[in-house]
Amino acid sequence: MKKTVFLTGATGNMGWAGFQELLKKKDRFNIRLLARPGKVNRKKLKPYMNDPAVSVIWGDLTNYDDVLAGVTGADYVLHVGGMVSPAADYFPEKTLKVNISSARNIAKAVLEQENADDIKVVYIGSVAQCGDRLFPVHWGRTGDPVYASRYDKYSVSKCEAERIITDSGIKKWVSIRQTGILYSGILKVVNPTAFHVPIRGMLEWATIEDSGRVLANVVEDWVPEDFWNRFYNISSGEQYRMTNYEFETRMLKALGLPSPEKVFEPQWFATQNFHGMWYTDADVLENYLHFRANVPVDDYFKEMMKSLPWYYNLAFLAPAFAVKMFMRAYAFEKGMGTQWWVDNDREKLDAFYGSEENYRSIKSWEQARPPYYEKNLGTAMAKGEVRVLDHGYDETKSIYDLSLEEIEAAAAFRGGRFIGPAEKIGVKGAVFEWECENGHRFPASLEFVLLGGGWCTTCPLDEVFENTTEKNRFISQVLRAQSRG
16 A cells, blocks of 8 residues: 655745655655745646655645645654755745744644654755854754754754754654755855855755655655664765865856855955755765765756756856955845954944954965965865764663663753653653753653653753853853854
């Protein structure tokens, strides 16, 4: 009997890639999509409307009845949909509403089913959930502190939505935290948020094709039971591990344009308050789902160019000064441009540069490039040993085998207390009461706190620098490693 996969966000980048991969398996799966009934979406999905393996629910993630219609009868729920950047940066309050309410609707709809315990839910999170991770704490893994950078309501929405799914009572869930996705359209998208990204930062990318295979492979029967009720980072592997400077260099080269030094000013790029890291654990997901095509990264950038309109191949004809003038407009855009903040928004200038003094001290690319930049290699590297964060408990043990004393110690490591009830320790999915260093009591599962890196649900996730003290050794090990100006 064919199983039914309910996919949200199918008209977005990752969702579309997943849909295309699922279509290759339509002899074994029924594919159900939820899409907003706009002109663009209708045109995009028109070729599939007569496919008996595909059904489309025209509706909205924020409408419970639409979500319920998608979940009812589904064996798998792949929740990819929601608002993402750059729209999320321009409409932060709408992003909170859409991303959080959709997660609530998914959880409620699943739990309402008679076979709720058999439905497997895949939530797609984000690397943004781990906030600023600049050198020397640029290596990360699941279980690291979850928090948002200042003003990053998208990250706040993803953190909260993830908690809703993991602690809802759903029996079989998984959260896959998506990193930056490489696809040809990224070469066409230009907006001011590009300068919110510190040139010194790090990111381990995933290709759009690999991301699509994650969604298609996660519904296979060969996925083992121990895959579920955990958190994963996704990437296309070590070779897709780049500093942001190296990424900009590769992207400009693919377009036939000069190096970053020729077309940008170093002051245009924020120096902090974003997100991104290199992973020590991204291979874990690959070992379960076998989704990587292992295309050499330089070859992949060349392939991205081939799918662009012909006129992009003429970009090399543009002189560097013309490209620079074009990009300057985005750096100075009212409201979102980093250079507009200099004279008009002191709070954002302080958040993204540390201070006006820090901003004005940037005089050259030598200051702006990543640590240990070596010009003769033509790339940017952060050298040194991998620095792994302490999670405050014995990770060689299953969280279900931890004693009361060990859980209390983990809570104390986070600056708070474990309230209980102790008799639920060892029960999968059990929700306990905790207290943070600021005196807030909140409910959370061991999975959410220890495996996911979550903590207080009352403290504002995008104000950790203001609300965290040295008592919270868990988050402080990240914060104190990074200068905030």
